[in-house]
Amino acid sequence: MPLQELTSRTAVIEAVGRCDIIGPETLVHDSKVGPVRDYLLEFEGKLYHAKTVADVAYGIQHPDRPPLPADAFKGDAAVRSLERLDFTIAATAKLWPPDLGVEYPNRTIIRNAFGGNWVPGIAKFPGDDIVNVFSDEDGPYADEAPDPVKPFEYRGEGRAGDQQLTRGNKMLDQARQERRAVRYWYRPAGGTFKFVTWVAILSRAQVWSPDDTKKLRLEYTFQVAAVPSPEPNTWPSQVTDLIDDGEIEDTPPPRPVPQNAVSKQLPKTYLEYVKPFGDTPKACRKGRGPNKGNRNLYPRSRRARDAVLVRAADQCENDGCTGMPADTTPSGAAILEVDHVDDLALNGPDHPGVMIALCPNCHAAKTRGRTRAALKRHFRARAAKLHQQAMQAHQG
Ligand SMILES: [Zn+2]
Incomplete structure (x- = not known):
């Protein structure tokens, strides 16, 4: 972890003077650390791209060493080294969270704006506590369009084998138990990803469904309902009445008879x-x-x-x-x-x-x-x- 050897606060302050000030409209593209502007360094009322500052500061502190490789910046290594030196770090998603209705052409552009790992359908932006679900009509599950009035279903994540109550599915289930709103992003076939609505997680269940290899497996489905804002006191009673925030035991429905067994009759x-x-x-x-x-x-x-x-x-x-x-x-x-x-x-x-x-x-x-x-x-x-x-x- 070479960034642990960034130990000079003076070097960081000098680096800040050489780096661009970041504003909400600035899309940072650093040739080494990439386009992600997930974490920002706050200094004297201005914001700077934390990874770029750490990169420059390391070079100032260790002029004889070769430049850091790109993988030294993976995860939050830069953030941790700057926090150790008592700098204030802000997450982009917390400073400038996505506005309701905002649209992006694809997931890559969303990642460029907020950072994070964009393979899963359920994720949090770095430094942000709010869960996002990404529903893609062209995706492997061909999700239905979200319903603005009635509760609707969101299929959990996990492409092969029984889905587990881990990672994204666990995050969604925690949001259910803690009655925390989730950002619901939806992309209609051939369209753009749009933050269409806040949702409350009402309940969860298990269903049998074929996975990517057509093998029958258990999937989680989350029943969700659109809510006007992330503040629970704005949620209508017809939604709050439906929220089951207690412990839910997994009780799989009876396994359906697979098609090939029928043909074996x-x-x-x-x-x-x-x-x-x-x-x-x-x-x-x-x-x-x-x-x-x-x-x-x-x-x-x-x-x-x-x-x-x-x-x-x-x-x-x-x-x-x-x-x-x-x-x-x-x-x-x-x-x-x-x-x-x-x-x-x-x-x-x-x-x-x-x-x-x-x-x-x-x-x-x-x-x-x-x-x-x-x-x-x-x-x-x-x-x-x-x-x-x-x-x-x-x-x-
Ligand atoms: Zn005979």
């Missing part, structure tokens, strides 16, 4: 079941089929089996069936077995168009009966026909 119709398989069965490509050493490698499709059961609608699909079991499964469904007409282990494709739902009798006849070869041919044609009919029934 079971399909309803045969057509929906069959969709991923394509309309017609294709022969298995070489290499994807079973190998003799390990039959279980073949990915048997539960979905294809379920599709066939939907198509069968609790009836054996053998048109020559001699009778289904009188009993049902414990859940009340017909006792049916889904058969790959051509044995899957012999490269039969996994597609409902080559599968058939059979009652245990018909299934046994197909696998062990004397007529099994003829049944296989018959079921191959039958499965294809039932598949075609089911597809056409849905499409027509």
